[in-house]
Amino acid sequence: MMGLMFALKIILKSAFRHKTRTLLTMGSVVIALVAFGLLRTVVNAWYAGVAASSATRLVTRNSISLTFPLPMAYKDKIRQVKGVTDVSWGSWFGGIYINEKNFFANFAVDPKSYLKLYPEYLIGPEQKAAFLNDRRGAVAGIKLARRFGWKVGDLVTLKGTVYPVDLDFVIRAIYRGKDKNTDESQFFFHWDYLNESVKKAAPERADEVGFFMEGISGPLLAPAISAQIDSMFKNSLAETLTETEKSFQLSFISMTEALLMVIQLVSFVIIAIIMAVAANTMAMTVRERMGEYAVLKTLGFGGFRIAGLIAGESMVIVMTGCILAIALTYPAAHAFRAQLGDYFPVFNINRRLFIFYAEASLLVGLVAAVFPAWKVIKTPIAEGLRRAG
Numbered sequence: 001m002m003g004l005m006f007a008l009k010i011i012l013k014s015a016f017r018h019k020t021r022t023l024l025t026m027g028s029v030v031i032a033l034v035a036f037g038l039l040r041t042v043v044n045a046w047y048a049g050v051a052a053s054s055a056t057r058l059v060t061r062n063s064i065s066l067t068f069p070l071p072m073a074y075k076d077k078i079r080q081v082k083g084v085t086d087v088s089w090g091s092w093f094g095g096i097y098i099n100e101k102n103f104f105a106n107f108a109v110d111p112k113s114y115l116k117l118y119p120e121y122l123i124g125p126e127q128k129a130a131f132l133n134d135r136r137g138a139v140a141g142i143k144l145a146r147r148f149g150w151k152v153g154d155l156v157t158l159k160g161t162v163y164p165v166d167l168d169f170v171i172r173a174i175y176r177g178k179d180k181n182t183d184e185s186q187f188f189f190h191w192d193y194l195n196e197s198v199k200k201a202a203p204e205r206a207d208e209v210g211f212f213m214e215g216i217s218g219p220l221l222a223p224a225i226s227a228q229i230d231s232m233f234k235n236s237l238a239e240t241l242t243e244t245e246k247s248f249q250l251s252f253i254s255m256t257e258a259l260l261m262v263i264q265l266v267s268f269v270i271i272a273i274i275m276a277v278a279a280n281t282m283a284m285t286v287r288e289r290m291g292e293y294a295v296l297k298t299l300g301f302g303g304f305r306i307a308g309l310i311a312g313e314s315m316v317i318v319m320t321g322c323i324l325a326i327a328l329t330y331p332a333a334h335a336f337r338a339q340l341g342d343y344f345p346v347f348n349i350n351r352r353l354f355i356f357y358a359e360a361s362l363l364v365g366l367v368a369a370v371f372p373a374w375k376v377i378k379t380p381i382a383e384g385l386r387r388a389g
Helices: 002-015 017-044 074-079 111-117 125-135 142-148 191-201 220-231 245-288 292-300 301-341 352-378 381-386
Strands: 057-064 084-092 106-109 139-140 157-159 166-177 187-190 211-216 238-242
Touching: 002 139, 017 245, 017 301, 017 352, 057 139, 057 220, 057 245, 074 084, 074 220, 084 111, 084 191, 106 191, 111 125, 111 211, 125 139, 125 166, 139 142, 142 166, 166 191, 166 211, 187 191, 211 220, 220 238, 238 245, 245 292, 245 301, 245 352, 292 301, 292 381
Parallel strands: 106 187, 139 166
Antiparallel strands: 057 211, 057 238, 084 106, 084 211, 139 187, 157 166
8 A cells, every 4th residue: 555655656746747748738638638529529419410310200302302392282192101190391491580690490381290290399388379370470499599589479580592582470489309419499480371472472382392201100111101102203293202300311411421521530630649749748758767767676666667657647647638628628618509509509518428538548648658668668777877867
């Protein structure tokens, strides 16, 4: 026990002998780990929609592109497919609130069927009834409402971009997500209200939808139901592509897959940089103290015991940086969310990230000590003493 306490005392004194160097190394570890954590969280946020997808929901769109519409009449045929329990529909409106900087997802849906398909959107019964009974009513996510200071009863106008109409809405409900992966920054309203406005401004575009959403009785039925729906509209003027909600979300992510790969690569390069910084620090330390280690050898310290002291010093520096990084990750994520939260509706720190911090720090601390320790073990006492002073 006394030997362990003595070794710990030597390690702590050695680690902070050159305070400036040690603090700079710790700072490098902190910055690198926090940067790694934010980059990994960005990647996770990008896949948040996929994580929140239901295995019992399908999406049907035009086989050419989501920008091409589908006839509203398709819904009756889709309902007849065995295994389909619910059908809803919607169209991306892409409206602008005040100016182009205020981007958020807004679309027209069939209210009753849509809310039935998406029980993760939690709305109070009174607000839900008010929304369903008001043709001009709209629902906003709690994050979106906080962003613009909206409350129930407020009037909101969206300028049309996809459709040649500007629509006025009354906020009738504000929803919260059932869990942390639910997007709370969406805005949706009655499809009938949009369709009535389009009939007046552009009649040729009326009675068309951007997509259908189907609830199915079981996830194992998804391939068969998807194939049956698409076969019904094969060789029509508007052929369809039906896929699971997860696949539908992944189709958007695939457009930026190269960017995500670069982000993931950079995040691991950061860990390699930490390793290089820590290894350089320990190499400098060993080179300066070679004479001291030679003296310890003459006092009976074995080479591996000295290597343990070097590894311990490396671990103290790196693990202290790790602890500070854990403490600073949440404030850094909060600042990041405040600046770029509009582009990442779901931006949550996964606590498993801290386990990786610890594992990476242990690896870095040990690897950084390997070469310096090996050098000390291999250096003869006489040669080490010549370097003293």
